[in-house]
Amino acid sequence: MKAASGRLRALVVDDERLLREQLKTRLADVWPDLDVIDEARDGQEALDKAERLQPDVVFLDIRMPGMTGLEAAREIVALPSWNGEIVFVTAYDEYAIAAFEQGALDYLLKPVEPQRLAQTAQRVQARLQAKRPGAAAGGADQAAVDALLAKLMRIGQGIDRGSVPQGEGPLRWIQCSVGSTTRLIDVKDVLFFRSDEKYTRVQTRQLEAFIRTPIRELVPRLDGQQFWQIHRSTLVNLAAISRVTRDDSGRQKVHIEGHPEVLEVSRSFAHLFRSA
Structure with a gap:
């Protein structure tokens, strides 16, 4: 009424x-x-x-x-x-x-x-x-x-909490789990993705979130001019890189601007930073 x-x-x-x-x-x-x-x-x-x-x-x-x-x-x-x-x-x-x-x-x-x-x-x-x-x-x-x-x-029926949908063109948004909350994250805000056996961590400057999509499925969905795979379990946003160094064994290390984590470059992807 x-x-x-x-x-x-x-x-x-x-x-x-x-x-x-x-x-x-x-x-x-x-x-x-x-x-x-x-x-x-x-x-x-x-x-x-x-x-x-x-x-x-x-x-x-x-x-x-x-x-x-x-x-x-x-x-x-x-x-x-x-x-x-x-x-x-x-x-x-x-x-x-x-x-x-x-x-x-x-x-x-x-x-x-x-x-x-x-x-x-x-x-x-x-x-x-x-x-x-x-x-x-x-x-x-x-x-x-x-x-x-x-x-x-x-x-969209296949879209589930903490997953990346299929579609045309480079991915622009990712639906992630942050604790018990679901968030939409703009891909350009992602510093890097790191996978373990079960989840992929989505790291921004403000938060850490998780999706169930493995790196191998993320690679073809992301803009290759924006994200590089530097390890079988790691994708990095080129705009977030402050410098690339080498340790005593010659391994390349990627340092992220404004973030303490250092990402290792595997030998398979070392050619990406030949001048580093």
Whole structure:
């Protein structure tokens, strides 16, 4: 049931409580006229509350246990009473984001930035105002969700937390695990990648993160003019190198600007620094 005051009403959906709280706080800052009327922790709960509460906008996380955000969105826009807007909240990479940008649905990248949230709020308000009272619910929104879901299943279903998706062209973003949080890291900010038997460490100046993608799969996805493989387990960003030295045994060592770790160059890749 809609609020008598005419204020817009929202449902916030995410399986992580802290992320729900963060989004609500930022919504209060950039969209003070919006009432967050409830929260949900998974897709099924989101569907049930969307049907019962009829919010004007649902902020919907994509990756949740059980029914995913995409599956919930498809069900929500098919509700006979639905005439609202869906905003997906996602940690997907650039290839999946391209699918969102080609569709009629809005999205926010985790972690949600206030400026981007403000832009989304303006777009959602404009679309809600453009909807005619009594217009048929579903329709275009249903088609948009179905098309988006189909595209994401083709290009993004294999994207898992701490992995690198397949796609065309050099990789620009990497989805990483930092503790219990998923982060998107711009590849240009990566100082180096180092693999062990199970994980690959992604090192930036600010943080250390981990992915499950081995070096051999990263090599063809990265720009060869930006990253060089210097060891079977190490890739380094050329822009991050301060100097290359040799130890007493003649082994080359790569020193990283502003970072204490020294990377060893294996004999197989020594030719890269002939003049070092």
